[in-house]
Amino acid sequence: MNRPEPVTEADLHAWVDGQLSAERAREIDVYLSTRPDEAERLAAYRAQGRELHALFDPVLDEPVPRPVLAAARRPQRAARHAIAAAVVAALLGGAGGWVLRGSLAPAVSPSVASGVAFAQRAAVAHAVYSPDVRRPVEVSAAQEDQLVTWLSRRMGTPMKPPHLQELGYALEGGRLLPGGRGPVAQFMYHDASGARLTLYVSNDVAVAGHAGSATTPAEPAFRFSQESGGVNVFYWVEGRFGYALSASLPRAELARVAAVVYRDWRTGR
Structure with a gap:
């Protein structure tokens, strides 16, 4: 009788993604039936996958934006760059139904594209x-x-999280991500x-095209982005840093939290 193959991490990820043969999937089912911690971890991965699909799948059914079609008819080299910029903006903005409503014109521009990218990264994070249960x-x-010491060292500036108890939100913790x-x-x-809210802070000086200069910092421009999957984002830029609040909250509530975060961050509370 053949011994079953050892279960690897690659096998587990393939099981999560539905990429295994029926026989191998049954073997993984048996393996997980005696390992509840592993089963819980993989269930969390599947939940994350469903969230990402909910966020990005709508892009597949969207029509090609007019700026892309218009640029495609121009053969010059400059037009090719315009096509690339428009495609990037369309992909980034698509999952949010062309976000940044009301505060920005719908024309594709570098600042719009970078603002959309920043909001999208915050929403995806x-x-x-x-939804993660264990970690x-x-x-x-x-x-x-x-947490403050570690993130401050990696970010190159004090990273003291605002305390939002007055609004009914307790700090759960934090992590470092690639931007x-x-x-x-x-x-x-x-x-x-148990509903969660996240604050995403980037030291990318090009965020949303509002970096300002060394002597004249740009005034914070608050923007609201509605993302697929029920994630709303309020974000702004001040100096070298971009800030984004993400949650499944109504716009007015999220704006109220953003105002407190902005106040606390500026005053160092």
Whole structure:
């Protein structure tokens, strides 16, 4: 009788993605039936996958935006660059139904594209980590001093998370993520019902095209983005840093939290 093949991490990820043969999938089912911790971890991965599909699958059914079609009719080299920029903006904006409504014109521009990209990254990070049951953060709020020291060192500036108890949100902890051009800090909060809210902080000076200059920092421009999957984002840029709040909250509630975060971050509370 042949012994079953050892179960590898690659096998487990293939099982999550539905990429195994029926026979091998049954073997993994048996393996997981005696390992509840592993089964719970993989269930969390599947939940994250469903969140990502909910966020990005709508892009597949969207029509090609007019800026892309218009640029495609121009054969010059400059037009090819315009096509690339328009496609990037369309893909990034598509999952949010062309976000940044009301505060920006719909024309494709570098600042719009980078703003959409920033909001999308924050929304994806929220969708990936907020459903996680076992490890939603790398360092918990119980080790807040360690969290602040670690993220401050990696981000190159003090990273003291705002405290939002007055709004009913307790700090859960935080983690370090890769951003567009450097590291990103993500802080996670939860309310009494367990609903989660995340603050995404990037030191990418090009975020949303509002970096300003060394002598004249750009004024913060608050923007609201509605993403697929029920994730709403309020984001703004001040100096070298971009900030994004993501949650399944109504716009007015998220704006109220953003105002407190902005106040606390500026005053260093």
